[in-house]
Amino acid sequence: MMGKISEQTGNITPGLVTRCGIYSSVLLLIVFGIIQAEDLHLGGYMESPELRERHSTKELYRAAYGACHQLVKAKKCAPLLVRLGWHDSGNYDGETKSGGANGSIRFEKELGHNGNAGIPSAIALLKPIKDRYPEISYADLFQMASAAAIDVSGGPKVDMLYGRQDAQSDSEVPPNGRLPGAAAPFHKAVGADPTELAETMTPAEHIRAVFYRMGLEDVDIVALSGAHTLGRAFKDRSGACPMASTKHTVDGPGTKGGMSWTTEWLKFDNTYYQELLKGEKGALDPELLKLATDTALVTDSEFRVYTEKFANSQEDFFQQYAVSHKKLSELGARFDPHTGFSIEGTQGVAERVVSTNYKK
Ligand code: HEM
Secondary structure (H helix, E strand, C coil): CCCCECCCCCCECHHHHHHHHHHHHHHHHHHHHHHHHHHHHHCCCCCCHHHHHHHHHHHHHHHHHHHHHHHHHHHCCHHHHHHHHHHHHCCCECCCCECCCCCHHHCHHHHCCCCCCCHHHHHHHHHHHHHHCCCCCHHHHHHHHHHHHHHHCCCCCCCCCECECCCCCHHHCCCCCCCCCCCCCCECCCCCCCCCECCCCCHHHHHHHHHHHCCCCHHHHHHHHHHHHCCEECCCCCCCCCCCECCCCCCCCCCCCEEECCCCCCCCCCHHHHHHHHHHHCCCCCCCCCCHHHHHHHHCHHHHHHHHHHHHCHHHHHHHHHHHHHHHHHCCCCECCCCCECCCCCCCCCCCCCCCCCCC
16 A cells, blocks of 8 residues: 555655655744744744743733824824823822822723813824734733824824723722812812812912822933823813914814914924923914913022023924823833843834925
């Protein structure tokens, strides 16, 4: 019989030899191929099962990062996603180690907190990506979307870590009132009842209370406020703007209306600081927004040093922004593995929306 071991002699018939030869060649090719692929990725080392799993997790995260890029481009929603990431992490309290980047902003309880109007739309925008990549925690997705939004808008690359674990229930939602207010009277933003008003608090004192509570410093306050180079305030969200619409926002891009801090508010650059300083030279554009907390970055002498620095050098701004944003994105995060992991290689590959067409 062809291709069968002879029961008497143990010899293999010629047909079997041929087939075995083909099988073993194919097997060798596959094994060789795998080793080569591992070589390319891992410098010659074979992956342990744990490493292999981590490796595929990274691929998944990279794909989700790409999906965030596409979403931002399609929906022109960079500002809203940056605000989402900031509001999830920005309620961290260093003393009680509560709040922070744990995805708790998805719970109704936290969405109802002061300052979170409009945030449900941001979470809804990310839902298709969460559905497609359910392995990615909400906490990671919110921070990833923010970093991708800054990247797409022409801003700096933030050296992000991933692996944040989610808050499992709204029992992890911290007290209301930890996010900053835009106008007086300001609330204390610290302690058991952060909503308690502090009638005599200045805007500078208020933002210091908020950011110092998180363990951040003056330079972080000024750099992170520069995120207002993106986006707008809306009458029907925060209401923190004197005009419902301006010449800079009446036609969009994207959602129309609102009041922006800069003329090209889908572009991440240092014009926020330049606009802040223009006021003193009598060149103020009344159709651009300045919250009391923005103005404090010019009137407070210690903040002002950084405001001038960032207005004069976009490079200095980007460098500091990337550092401060990374810190903000990790506040209160419980990473698994505890060091977190990076998905390096993803950023900077996608085409950016450096120059959105603002000319109508
Ligand atoms: C310093 C204290 C801050 C105050 C008082 C403040 C206040 C506000 C207010 C009132 C709005 C308008 C919201 C609306 O009407 O939809 C807003 C929008 C925004 N904020 Fe802040 N913010 C602060 C810090 C930050 C930080 C640290 C970031 C990010 C790192 C940030 C990012 C944004 C962005 C991107 C928008 C635009 C959102 C959009 O266009 O939908 N803000 N902020």
